[in-house]
Amino acid sequence: MCHQVTGRGGAKRSIRLSGSRVFPHPLPDLVHTTPEGLACPLGNFHVDPWRPVDLAVITHAHADHARAGSRAYLTTPEGAPLLRRRVQNGAVIETLAYGERRRIGAVTVSLHPAGHVLGSAQVRIEHASGTWVVAGDYKTAPDPTCAGIEPVACDVFVTESTFGLPVFGWPRESELIAEILAWWEGNRAAGRTSLLCAYPLGKAQRLLAGIGGRALGPIAVHGAVHKLNEAYAEAGVALPEAEYASPEVTKRIRGEGLVIAPPSAHGTPWVRKFGEVSTGFASGWMRLRGTRRRRNFDRGFVVSDHADWDGLLQTIAAAGAERVLVTHGYVEPLVRYLNEESGIRAEALATGFEGEGGAEATGPEEEALA
Amino acid sequence: MKGFAELYRRLDSTRRTNARLEALRDHFRAVDPADGAWALHYLLGRRGRRVVGSRQMRAWVAKHGGQPEWLVDECYDAVGDLAETVALLAPGRGDEGEAHGLSLAEVIEERVLALRDLDDAAREELVVATWRRFDLLERLLYVKLITGGFRVGVSRGLVARALAELAGTDQATMAHRLAGRWEPEPAAFVRLMAGDAAGDDPLRPYPFFLASPVPESVSDLGAARDFVAEWKWDGIRVQAVRRGEGHLLWSRGEDVIDAAFPEISAAIAELPPGTVLDGELLAWRDGAPLPFHSLQRRLQRKSVGAKLRQDVPVRMIAYDLLEFGGQDWRERPLEQRQARLREVLEALGRPEVAVAEVVDAERWEALAELRAESRARGVEGLMLKRRGSPYRAGRTRGDWWKWKVEPFTVDAVLVYAQRGHGRRASLYTDYTFAVHGDDGELVPVAKAYSGLSDAEIRKVDAFVRRNITERFGPVRAVTPELVFELAFEGIQPSPRHKAGLALRFPRMARWRHDKTVAEADSLASLRELLAREAGAR
Numbered sequence: 001m002c003h004q005v006t007g008r009g010g011a012k013r014s015i016r017l018s019g020s021r022v023f024p025h026p027l028p029d030l031v032h033t034t035p036e037g038l039a040c041p042l043g044n045f046h047v048d049p050w051r052p053v054d055l056a057v058i059t060h061a062h063a064d065h066a067r068a069g070s071r072a073y074l075t076t077p078e079g080a081p082l083l084r085r086r087v088q089n090g091a092v093i094e095t096l097a098y099g100e101r102r103r104i105g106a107v108t109v110s111l112h113p114a115g116h117v118l119g120s121a122q123v124r125i126e127h128a129s130g131t132w133v134v135a136g137d138y139k140t141a142p143d144p145t146c147a148g149i150e151p152v153a154c155d156v157f158v159t160e161s162t163f164g165l166p167v168f169g170w171p172r173e174s175e176l177i178a179e180i181l182a183w184w185e186g187n188r189a190a191g192r193t194s195l196l197c198a199y200p201l202g203k204a205q206r207l208l209a210g211i212g213g214r215a216l217g218p219i220a221v222h223g224a225v226h227k228l229n230e231a232y233a234e235a236g237v238a239l240p241e242a243e244y245a246s247p248e249v250t251k252r253i254r255g256e257g258l259v260i261a262p263p264s265a266h267g268t269p270w271v272r273k274f275g276e277v278s279t280g281f282a283s284g285w286m287r288l289r290g291t292r293r294r295r296n297f298d299r300g301f302v303v304s305d306h307a308d309w310d311g312l313l314q315t316i317a318a319a320g321a322e323r324v325l326v327t328h329g330y331v332e333p334l335v336r337y338l339n340e341e342s343g344i345r346a347e348a349l350a351t352g353f354e355g356e357g358g359a360e361a362t363g364p365e366e367e368a369l370a
Numbered sequence: 371m372k373g374f375a376e377l378y379r380r381l382d383s384t385r386r387t388n389a390r391l392e393a394l395r396d397h398f399r400a401v402d403p404a405d406g407a408w409a410l411h412y413l414l415g416r417r418g419r420r421v422v423g424s425r426q427m428r429a430w431v432a433k434h435g436g437q438p439e440w441l442v443d444e445c446y447d448a449v450g451d452l453a454e455t456v457a458l459l460a461p462g463r464g465d466e467g468e469a470h471g472l473s474l475a476e477v478i479e480e481r482v483l484a485l486r487d488l489d490d491a492a493r494e495e496l497v498v499a500t501w502r503r504f505d506l507l508e509r510l511l512y513v514k515l516i517t518g519g520f521r522v523g524v525s526r527g528l529v530a531r532a533l534a535e536l537a538g539t540d541q542a543t544m545a546h547r548l549a550g551r552w553e554p555e556p557a558a559f560v561r562l563m564a565g566d567a568a569g570d571d572p573l574r575p576y577p578f579f580l581a582s583p584v585p586e587s588v589s590d591l592g593a594a595r596d597f598v599a600e601w602k603w604d605g606i607r608v609q610a611v612r613r614g615e616g617h618l619l620w621s622r623g624e625d626v627i628d629a630a631f632p633e634i635s636a637a638i639a640e641l642p643p644g645t646v647l648d649g650e651l652l653a654w655r656d657g658a659p660l661p662f663h664s665l666q667r668r669l670q671r672k673s674v675g676a677k678l679r680q681d682v683p684v685r686m687i688a689y690d691l692l693e694f695g696g697q698d699w700r701e702r703p704l705e706q707r708q709a710r711l712r713e714v715l716e717a718l719g720r721p722e723v724a725v726a727e728v729v730d731a732e733r734w735e736a737l738a739e740l741r742a743e744s745r746a747r748g749v750e751g752l753m754l755k756r757r758g759s760p761y762r763a764g765r766t767r768g769d770w771w772k773w774k775v776e777p778f779t780v781d782a783v784l785v786y787a788q789r790g791h792g793r794r795a796s797l798y799t800d801y802t803f804a805v806h807g808d809d810g811e812l813v814p815v816a817k818a819y820s821g822l823s824d825a826e827i828r829k830v831d832a833f834v835r836r837n838i839t840e841r842f843g844p845v846r847a848v849t850p851e852l853v854f855e856l857a858f859e860g861i862q863p864s865p866r867h868k869a870g871l872a873l874r875f876p877r878m879a880r881w882r883h884d885k886t887v888a889e890a891d892s893l894a895s896l897r898e899l900l901a902r903e904a905g906a907r
Contacts, residue, residue, distance in 0.1 A: 166437055167445045167458040287458075289382070289510075290450050290796050298384055333444040341438060 030125055030132045033350055043105040047123050047134045050352040059136025060120035061086050064353050076111055079119020081231045114138035115149030116305050117202030122152055130155035140311035144209040145237050151318030159316055161329030162306040163284050170308045177210045183299055184216050184258050191255045193274035197263040198282040200224040202305050204260050205232050208239045218253040220245040222261035325349040374409055374474045375507045381524055394532035403556035404475035411554035412520050413529050420518030421485045424452050434498050435459040447844055450789045450796050453513035460501040462509055470503040482515050527764050537563045542763055549624050550574030575609040575620040576692050577763040581770035588734055596757055599729040599737055601749040602772055603687055604662050605652035612641040630671040634686050637720040644696030649688035659748040663862050689726035700761040744775040751775040777857035781890045784852040785812055787834040788845050798834040799827055806892040812850055813893050815869045821878030853885040854878045861900045869893055871900050
């Protein structure tokens with residue numbers, strides 16, 4: 001019996017050890033974890049490194065994926081303005097349009113939409129020994145503020161697993177927006193301001209765009225959201241009017257308006273300016289009653305910029321990889337499920353990413369952006 | 371069912387009293403009496419019986435939700451609540467499916483209680499068919515109903531307040547009515563909601579008045595001479611109701627417990643009609659109380675044999691008179707009630723019902739000295755009752771205070787952690803603590819869940835996640851590193867535990883960042899304490 005493992009590049013990687021037993025050749029992985037981050041030695045770059053490096057290829061501008069200090073960065077043109085807010089002015093940011101190929105060292109790199117937030121990308125790395133895709137964070141649900149995910153075929157797929165359990169399933173966007181509007185309507189009728197907490201990069205804009213022309217009254221945003229709205233505007237993303245919550249605006253919208261703020265604003269004196277408020281939290285974790293109640297928000301809205309369980313399985317299947325490496329989230333269950341139920345060879349890959357703030361997000365991300 | 375789910379959602383989503391009150395009023399204002407009776411039954415925490423076990427439930431959801439059982443367990447581990455896990459994984463109607471139109475009473479009678487009479491296959495079929503007709507929240511409630519785990523975080527007082535407003539009575543009257551015996555039937559609900567006293571249970575108890583712990587310093591309460599002091603007994607709180615031809619012994623959980631304590635029941639039968647006593651039930655021998663674990667042998671019994679009655683004799687120590695001559699005495703001053711109580715019990719002349727002795731002292735210092743004798747006397751400390759005060763309802767602060775003796779403490783090491791439930795689901799909040807055994811190994815001695823702040827819980831949770839060494843089902847063994855001071859109220863022998871002893875009411879008093887594992891206490895020192903405590907009795 002002879003197993004042959006054939007990469008998409010066509011190179012046959014097998015070695016005869018003894019008798020008829022054949023094992024895969026121990027070729028070095030194209031990407032592996034180092035103290036700096038996910039390294040690609042053949043290209044001499046890192047993907048979303050957590051320590052300073054020479055060249056950082058960035059999947060998206062969330063704090064746990066885009067850290068300051070590297071000499072040069074490569075990201076999408078859409079993601080560049082967001083990344084610029086995250087890194088020092090001196091750093092070089094180069095851009096690579098979706099689908100464009102660039103030779104870096106011994107590999108060819110291209111970026112493909114991941115559907116996570118504006119400018120988010122899956123990093124495809126091609127080499128004679130095989131093609132790898134580091135997906136970063138991704139989602140399959142439609143999002144009017146960013147390009148939708150495109151499946152990218154590969155030999156090895158590196159996936160996140162933030163919501164890698166079948167209890168995580170997201171309602172449809174239309175239901176979500178209807179729920180938010182109904183909540184707002186009820187608050188307005190009771191003379192309460194609606195304070196909706198959401199991550200200021202991506203989630204806030206997605207909710208604004210979802211509400212679009214159906215706003216029931218004035219919308220104001222926290223400073224952290226306001227800055228990022230400007231970056232979205234620069235990139236040409238249409239958002240409904242949402243004023244910065246200055247003292248005058250605050251006074252005007254009190255009791256009837258919708259305010260979008262980072263989760264860390266919840267429970268701070270800043271909230272008191274709005275008089276009586278009803279608080280909502282938009283997060284995938286709101287799918288679970290325990291996290292909903294622990295955070296002490298009046299309402300939880302289930303919406304995430306990460307894929308739900310079905311979205312993960314669907315994306316992994318579409319990649320068609322013979323090997324899947326699972327990072328941050330519910331790593332063990334997803335690895336076991338892929339191996340035992342899907343017949344896909346999967347293993348864990350340790351990284352320093354955090355997913356959707358972890359179950360107990362305290363909001364370092366918004367602090368970094370505020 | 372839809373209305374009940376909506377009520378649950380509203381109660382679950384806010385802690386504002388007014389919003390919760392409004393949710394209760396909205397629900398009960400127009401509710402069908404059959405549904406109202408069941409809703410009330412569950413809101414008041416009257417437990418349903420477990421019809422389907424959790425193991426079976428997991429197997430069904432795995433099979434019909436199309437997931438391997440190990441993944442169901444992983445999900446349970448992350449969610450922390452079995453009913454919620456099942457609801458999330460079970461095949462369901464989804465949010466766009468057709469509404470089912472089943473009422474709460476129909477669901478309970480035809481899909482919960484009816485399960486009892488079915489064989490396993492028929493049960494499975496009915497449960498799965500019901501899942502398919504329900505949305506997510508309804509499935510959650512349904513699973514809780516059939517596994518007997520239904521609870522709503524709403525106080526009896528709030529329910530009574532909402533219903534009183536709808537019925538046009540006052541809250542105290544409604545609380546009193548709800549405390550009586552009633553079955554979850556439409557007629558009972560109509561009676562409860564009646565504006566007049568037509569449906570009152572003739573043998574209903576009064577709402578218990580509960581004491582609050584004394585604040586930081588007892589002298590903050592005012593002068594010692596403004597209070598009557600009594601020993602705080604470590605038994606179960608009871609009310610003895612004697613009216614008309616009948617009599618009942620009620621526990622604070624509003625269960626009738628005559629069957630477990632026939633000798634007390636026989637004694638109160640001889641009280642004059644129209645008498646209600648409040649007091650403590652204790653295991654008692656030779657003029658002194660037996661430890662609480664003796665009393666536990668008699669609780670929950672449907673009948674009590676001669677041997678058990680002999681092994682664990684019991685006594686009621688009465689300390690208040692709530693009704694006399696058919697009149698409500700609760701508004702009368704404390705001393706007047708106590709004086710009449712003494713006369714009533716003297717006339718009764720039954721040793722099984724004794725009057726609580728007053729602890730005489732004029733000054734806090736003298737009381738403090740007496741309180742220090744509590745352990746030797748087998749009591750928990752002192753009760754302080756304001757002179758001239760009425761008998762109030764519920765946990766109203768100001769007139770009754772419990773001044774408990776300082777707890778015991780032990781420094782123990784965190785060795786196992788498990789995720790919590792409800793608000794704490796998905797965080798590691800339930801801990802097992804160990805002390806040093808005779809051969810240097812760590813021996814678990816207590817489980818504790820309370821006492822840490824939310825911030826501390828998050829820190830311990832983060833530690834647990836980083837330091838898991840082994841997994842046993844939902845339990846995680848962690849590197850022994852964190853030391854906590856546990857406070858506890860008592861210690862008793864327990865052959866069921868490896869340590870051979872069990873702590874009563876253990877909780878985390880503080881996180882001893884300053885102590886290393888080597889500095890934690892030993893099992894030998896706890897054994898000494900146990901011996902000392904046994905000797906003190």
